[in-house]
Amino acid sequence: METDVLIIGGGPAGLAAAIETATRGLDVTIVDESSSLGGQLCQQTQLIRPLPSVYQPMRGFELAKVLTEQINDFTVGTLLNHRVIGLYADGSVGLSDEEKVFPVKAKKIVVATGAAEQAVAFPKWTLPGIITIGAAQTLVNRDFVMPGKEAVIVGSSDFALDVASQLLEVGVEVKGIVEKNPAAAAREKEKTDALIGRGIPFYFNSFIKEARGNGQVEEIDIEVNGEILTVSADVVCIDGGRSPILDSFYQLGCSFGYQKELGGWIPQYNRQFKTDRENVFLAGNAAGISQQGALLLTGMIAGISICEDLQTIRSGEAEEIRDALWEELKLSEYKDVWEGRTKHIEKFSSPVLKDQFIS
Amino acid sequence: MDKTTIICRCEEISYEEVEEVIEHGGRTFDDVKRLTRCGMGPCQAKICTGLVANIIHEHTALPLSEIPLQRMRMPLSPIKLEILATNSTAFSAVKSVLDEVEIEDGKVR
Structure with a gap:
């Protein structure tokens, strides 16, 4: 040809x-x-x-x-x-x-x-239910499938925050956004403000210590300023850039x-x-x-x-x-x-x- | 990072195994691959490349710009041999592993 x-x-x-x-x-x-x-x-x-x-x-x-x-x-x-x-x-x-x-x-x-999309590794990140932020968007918008009921998002780029809003729109509870830096990575500040306004917690200076679950992710430990916070979640969306x-x-x-x-x-x-x-x-x-x-x-x-x-x-x-x-x-x-x-x-x-x- | 954390999910290579290669002098993704099979599974290093580069960077302080890309070979994604061979008269013309070997004065360069 x-x-x-x-x-x-x-x-x-x-x-x-x-x-x-x-x-x-x-x-x-x-x-x-x-x-x-x-x-x-x-x-x-x-x-x-x-x-x-x-x-x-x-x-x-x-x-x-x-x-x-x-x-x-x-x-x-x-x-x-x-x-x-x-x-x-x-x-x-x-x-x-x-x-x-x-x-x-x-x-x-x-x-x-x-x-x-790039991965972010932490103990048990290979458990089913732990997906990239792009995969979460594809499931919701293209396949019309809810990726889970309770989501935690790792990373806070503009795209991650867009998808967080889209998850909220289809009824997924966003339990928190975990960001390793002291401020959100999103360049458009109104995206962060909109989510804070809806009561979504942002955990800054934080990272995932460990995920746990039997056959799929059930809960995760977030290390926030040296303290461990355990959150139940059935989907974790990773935004690694x-x-x-x-x-x-x-x-x-x-x-x-x-x-x-x-x-x-x-x-x-x-x-x-x-x-x-x-x-x-x-x-x-x-x-x-x-x-x-x-x-x-x-x-x-x-x-x-x-x-x-x-x-x-x-x-x-x-x-x-x-x-x-x-x-x-x-x-x-x-x-x-x-x-x-x-x-x-x-x-x-x-x-x-x-x-x-x-x- | 916890030493048991999986870095290459296809071949189930842990952080500790990657670390060991670096301790033995490994400085590139291909070094890690050759010694552990990291990146040799179905995804063909599409997930672990960045993770491994970051571990090398953390352990050696080499800037990421000095940790070269891994070699990306044909076929770029897994394909059945049957498909590769079907109706293919020019099959041997596809860049293969053997094509990578260059002979100079009768010796492999």
Whole structure:
């Protein structure tokens, strides 16, 4: 199979890259391992803002629909329920449809594989009922299943607090939010205030000492300022932050750098969102963890850069659009993330990790 | 952290076992993997990578930027051999473990 642009990952960034490239006449193929496009947006009922100027603020699943509808008007091949398993020696990407493996030869590749949630380990954290915060949201919003009756949330990022509210809405009792630092990690203070207003206890300078239960979690010990507090809970939601998913980049032979503000190890890339591998671009959380609006912008930049390379847009025009998108990106993400990204791009020619495959 | 805490849930590797590798000089995820099977289960290190890096960081004071990524091999997620081989005329062209070996002057580089 052959295509102009192969996009690995059909989440917000992948879809944004698909829109930019498909609307400029390129033959685009999106591959995603799940059964629908939109990625994590599909189960996000919270309002997503800020969004790039071409979109009104809307809920995550609505955004997924809006993005998907835009590519439906063009010839975009979508390979759902397909996963990337590796790379062929001739540079084509090996995909599997769970029946066979076949190569796809693309002129340009966009890796938009997103991010994975990180674990927080404590004694007996492997008990059933202890799940990630993202899993809790998927159960409630996508599968319409209550993950439990009494929940404890470990971590207090904006996303964790969004999900805490969503759990409350469906009748889960949130018994407390455990945060290791002296203040909530959420940047939007009103989220913390809203939960405090609803009587949800926040335990700061605290961590989970131990979970207990017979066959599934029944109670947990929280260490609060040196004292042990035992709380009964049948679901514990862990918010350990997220880190970029790098497997595809590694297979493609990309170089990596470490940037704490962007989620740790990430591929090296330049202002075009192009990696140091010929024809390999990237977008979204895989290029550094940021907010949804920023993820769309990174996809748009990667898309424009590909159009420029394949000459479906004039170079000067591409540069103009890209500058404008970068300006908007600066306004769309938190200052420290933006500074991390700027620093990361400066290091493009001096990566920390390179030639990983042969070592 | 409690020494019995599981770090790799697929292979049931405890904190203590990871610690032991570090005491023996292990400084990367792959060091821990080779000595304990940490990260070699069905999830293929998708859960424990960050946990192990943090333990190495805590024990050695190495910054996280000096604890390299683990090697990520094809296939990127578990797949049945049957599927890998079906209709595949170019099967051997998929980057395999053997492709990683580079010969230089008749010797493995």
